[in-house]
Amino acid sequence: MGVFGLQTSNPAFNSYFWKKSRNYTKDKMSINGIILKSFAMLTLVTITATYTWQLFFSGVSIKWYTAIGMFVAIFCSLFISFKHDSSKYLLPIYALAKGFFLGGISAYAHKHFPYLPFQAIAVTILTFFVMFILYRFKIIKVTREFRAIIITAITTIFMLYFIGWILRFLEIDVSFLWGTSWIAIGFNTLTAIVASFSLLLDFYYIDRQLGRYSKEREWLATWGLLITLVWLYVEVLRLMKKLAIRF
Template identity: 25%
Template sequence: MRSRNPVFSRRGFSRDNGYAGFDAAPQAGGPAVATQGNPYAQQAGNPYAQNPYATDPYAQQGAGAPPAPVTTAGRMTMDDVVARTATTLGILVVTAALSWALLPVDDANINRSYGIGIGAALVAMVLAFVQSFKRRPAPALILSYAALEGVFLGVLSSIVDNRIASGAAMQAVIGTMAVFTAVLVAYKAGWIRVTRRFYGFVMAAALGFVLLMAVNLLFAVFGGGDGLGFRSGALGVVFGVIGVILGALFLALDFKQVEDGVAYGAPREEAWLAAFGLTMTLVWIYLEFLRLIAILNSND
């Protein structure tokens, strides 16, 4: 399965001719099995896809020979994903808090602070693309992305909170946490089942959403005002809700990717990519909540 997150689209999480693990039944912690649904089976350089008895001196001595122990060292675990994600989000929160405190958004400084925030966002986007096309995860790039994204979120949140809607940032944080928790519970309970049809629907909806937002931005840049109005007024509220829902669906895809990676014995370094993808999805949801709150309060 290919995630909409670029970090999952070319790594071991998706080396399955398109849809890994949708209908497979992997066992967490077990050796990778060379099957069509296993994205790590027969992968070059993956020691976990090898026959565990290949170096067993008893392997050719009959059925009664003791098997060689199968080691799980070096494989990604859920604890690895949680730890890396907590580190990445922790750095993002710290830099967001610092930028909020150190970059004032009063009338005299708002342009400078906003410019710094936009610059940080652009550099973070470049780092995200660089990491996405690297063959191996680079923790320094991922953490730098988180730090710069935090600067942007801190400035933007401060502007919305201080100049449009008091308390908007905390409301957006609570909304993001609520969506994450709800999707996680629904996914673990089996209420959300990630299938090929589910994946196709999410990707088609995301493509349409992004294209509409791009067209709206072009009209706003060259025509002035709010463009086609997709990000303001009643239409802005509708598209804000759609954006939050899409973020929730992306979370389900990310959970599936992490689950498959753990179950199929992905290398431990892949936990950084999982953290990267989850962080980008949570940032998406937070921004949509923040935009939605700003629109609702500006219409009062």
């Protein structure tokens, strides 16, 4: 059972994107291929993030780097969503653009709270491996009910964020989204937990497709994992900033 016809929290792992390809190849998806592509894309993210970071601390304004990076990443994701065969070509652009965005928000956070981004990265990496172990040893089973709950939670969260961004442009403050109250911290904690559980759904859908679809689909799988990891890092960073302000 899904929400709005979706079968997973991540559009990259929706059944629409995994329908049988017309281009048949003997080479099939493999976990090694996904791992290699993930490391390559994360390297691209790191390159542009480091560059933006250095610009910021050398006194250069990075406002446009961060904003343009965010919008380019959104455009690439939307295009891949409707034209999934383009993931092979657009994913590197997405990774580079996302690096500008992440480098920008991380530099701002580091300026006010030294080393906070590095702590957020460590928490994100640790969470990834914890979720993988929980999935690998079936400590948490990804059942239909579990998927339905996580999908519903993610859909609700993103709808709230979307409404919150619109209201923010209208100069209407939604304190539980952007504030530092205990309610805001509670909401941010919930979103970070949901982002963590989203990794389990990603593992589940990748696991189901290994050896069944063409090797080209490894790009789509990598895109899906990257989306979740970036979301998790952003939520963890926001939560840690709010806690740092409170304490």
